[in-house]
Amino acid sequence: MALCAFYAVWGLLLEVAVAFGPVPRITWEHREVQLIHFHESEASNYSTLLLSEDKDVLYVGAREVIFALDAVNIAEKQHELHWKVTEDKRTKCAVKGKSEQTECRNYVRVLQQLNDTFLYVCGTNAFQPTCDYLNLMSFELGGKNEDGKGRCPFDPAQSYTSVMIDEELYSGTSYNFLGSEPIISRHSHQSPLRTEYAIPWLNEPNFVFADVIRADQNSTDGEDDKIYFFFTEVSVEYEFVGKLMIPRIARVCKRDQGGLRTLQKKWTSFLKARLICTIPDKNLIFNIINDVFILKSPTLKEPVIYGVFTPQLNNVGLSAVCAYNLSTVEEVFSKGKYMQSATVEQSHTKWVRYNGEIPNPRPGACINNEARASNYMSSLNLPDKTLQFVKDHPLMDDSVTPMGDRPRLVKRDVKYTQIVVDRVRALNGSIYDVMFISTDQGALHKAISYENGMHIIEETQLFPNFEPVQTLLLSSKKGRRYLYAGSNSGVVQSPVAFCDKYTTCVDCVLARDPYCAWRPLEASCIDIFKESKIERNWIQNIGGDASSCSVCSAQAPEMNGATSTAACE
Numbered sequence: 001m002a003l004c005a006f007y008a009v010w011g012l013l014l015e016v017a018v019a020f021g022p023v024p025r026i027t028w029e030h031r032e033v034q035l036i037h038f039h040e041s042e043a044s045n046y047s048t049l050l051l052s053e054d055k056d057v058l059y060v061g062a063r064e065v066i067f068a069l070d071a072v073n074i075a076e077k078q079h080e081l082h083w084k085v086t087e088d089k090r091t092k093c094a095v096k097g098k099s100e101q102t103e104c105r106n107y108v109r110v111l112q113q114l115n116d117t118f119l120y121v122c123g124t125n126a127f128q129p130t131c132d133y134l135n136l137m138s139f140e141l142g143g144k145n146e147d148g149k150g151r152c153p154f155d156p157a158q159s160y161t162s163v164m165i166d167e168e169l170y171s172g173t174s175y176n177f178l179g180s181e182p183i184i185s186r187h188s189h190q191s192p193l194r195t196e197y198a199i200p201w202l203n204e205p206n207f208v209f210a211d212v213i214r215a216d217q218n219s220t221d222g223e224d225d226k227i228y229f230f231f232t233e234v235s236v237e238y239e240f241v242g243k244l245m246i247p248r249i250a251r252v253c254k255r256d257q258g259g260l261r262t263l264q265k266k267w268t269s270f271l272k273a274r275l276i277c278t279i280p281d282k283n284l285i286f287n288i289i290n291d292v293f294i295l296k297s298p299t300l301k302e303p304v305i306y307g308v309f310t311p312q313l314n315n316v317g318l319s320a321v322c323a324y325n326l327s328t329v330e331e332v333f334s335k336g337k338y339m340q341s342a343t344v345e346q347s348h349t350k351w352v353r354y355n356g357e358i359p360n361p362r363p364g365a366c367i368n369n370e371a372r373a374s375n376y377m378s379s380l381n382l383p384d385k386t387l388q389f390v391k392d393h394p395l396m397d398d399s400v401t402p403m404g405d406r407p408r409l410v411k412r413d414v415k416y417t418q419i420v421v422d423r424v425r426a427l428n429g430s431i432y433d434v435m436f437i438s439t440d441q442g443a444l445h446k447a448i449s450y451e452n453g454m455h456i457i458e459e460t461q462l463f464p465n466f467e468p469v470q471t472l473l474l475s476s477k478k479g480r481r482y483l484y485a486g487s488n489s490g491v492v493q494s495p496v497a498f499c500d501k502y503t504t505c506v507d508c509v510l511a512r513d514p515y516c517a518w519r520p521l522e523a524s525c526i527d528i529f530k531e532s533k534i535e536r537n538w539i540q541n542i543g544g545d546a547s548s549c550s551v552c553s554a555q556a557p558e559m560n561g562a563t564s565t566a567a568c569e
């Protein structure tokens with residue numbers, strides 16, 4: 001194992017000369033396209049975004065302020081709420097050695113929809129994380145000032161993720177001032193749960209994303225909804241000179257109640273596995289996960305998990321997107337082998353595959369109909385043997401492999417930070433998963449992958465000052481598709497396509513953009529999702545064959561002279 005990992009990372013250095021990845025077909029400079037900006041002179045660090053599609057509101061959590069913006073035009077501010085640190089708290093924070101001007105402020109980190117009338121919000125509050133309820137009618141805080149420990153980091157520089165499911169907050173962050181105690185927890189009045197504070201559970205994780213995947217309503221096995229967490233952590237299972245990072249997927253069950261004695265108030269369903277994103281024949285390992293998007297669509301048999309990755313030693317500037325189908329993930333957790341630690345040479349521990357007997361019910365499994373039939377009605381009834389086993393074996397030996405066993409996209413000279421994916425039906429009925437991937441230089445790539453390779457339709461410079469995009473959201477409401485990007489300096493709203501920038505048929509078709517088609521009669525390149533109905537003579541070809549454009553001009557004489565010839569060019 002040790003040697004293999006060593007080669008894998010150093011293999012990167014040998015790849016310097018190799019060119020990777022498609023080049024964007026077209027690049028839009030910041031001023032060339034119509035983007036809408038929002039920023040206010042006193043506010044900074046617009047890093048938390050929440051979209052309410054029902055209300056058409058974009059909530060923005062920045063430093064010491066929360067905004068409500070019109071989601072159709074974010075330049076229209078509807079509300080703002082200042083949420084400042086008290087003078088006293090700031091002084092105390094500074095005494096502890098933190099910067100009074102920057103760190104000892106209130107960075108909004110959690111912004112979640114609790115119900116129709118309230119948002120649940122948390123901020124770092126000068127290293128004393130605090131949560132509160134934001135009333136959407138009055139746009140004021142309830143003044144509850146709940147202790148936000150475990151829900152929001154102390155340090156604004158630390159990683160965090162959270163998701164609200166059925167009015168309960170699930171979060172991944174750190175639990176102490178130093179940031180040395182990582183935690184995945186559920187904040188709930190009935191049954192708060194957390195991870196064990198132990199290296200095999202979480203080892204210096206960097207949290208990037210969390211989301212729920214609901215159980216299949218049509219299935220009869222009575223499975224539970226599951227919450228997935230994504231993070232990079234320091235490997236325990238590979239030996240390496242220094243710290244080898246490993247991208248992980250972890251999951252817990254929604255109805256977990258913890259154990260009665262063993263694992264009391266702790267997850268009984270916490271399991272984690274390695275996510276693989278590699279190009280084996282090139283010796284390339286992408287082992288840092290930067291963001292995840294879970295594509296859930298009625299046209300999909302099962303959700304697909306998209307992740308953006310970079311290698312640990314990224315001197316070449318490579319990024320990759322890997323996609324995983326849910327059944328592969330579930331297979332690993334429900335059928336895979338576990339890992340176990342073994343002590344060798346007195347103190348040194350090694351992680352190896354566990355080949356012994358596995359207790360019943362299966363450790364880490366959710367309570368389903370089968371468990372209920374054996375009278376395990378809740379995790380509180382689970383036998384000690386099962387609980388002790390999952391406590392000691394949270395790591396799976398089997399890994400989660402990507403669909404097609406390789407990345408969907410590999411790109412050189414770029415560091416991808418965030419991803420969202422839109423599933424669209426092109427004119428010919430084919431379905432494309434359009435990936436929008438942001439960079440650490442303020443740009444956005446729009447890409448599709450198809451049988452014969454990958455294609456970057458366009459690059460758009462969202463932020464003129466080339467700063468990292470920290471948050472990316474997609475609104476795919478019918479007829480109103482927008483992207484929202486947050487950074488240290490502000491928020492940008494962008495349409496998903498710039499079809500009207502293409503002025504000829506050939507240009508429009510060669511863009512190979514599933515959103516765009518050429519409308520010969522008006523000689524314009526249109527966004528097909530903005531039209532009320534699709535017409536047969538529109539021209540689109542995702543394969544990049546623009547010959548229909550000339551067919552159109554050949555037919556021109558049947559229409560009327562000059563205008564139609566122009567229309568078909």
Ligand SMILES: *[C@@H]1O[C@H](CO)[C@@H](O)[C@H](O)[C@H]1NC(C)=O
Nearest residue numbers: 044045047107156157488489
């Ligand atoms: C906040 O934004 C400033 C730039 O405006 C940046 O230097 C700083 O690192 C950011 N702080 C955090 C915690 O993101």
Ligand SMILES: *[C@@H]1O[C@H](CO)[C@@H](O)[C@H](O)[C@H]1NC(C)=O
Nearest residue numbers: 301325327328402403404405
């Ligand atoms: C999920 O991925 C596995 C492995 O790549 C593949 O065998 C299986 O057919 C995929 N399932 C679907 C529904 O795509």
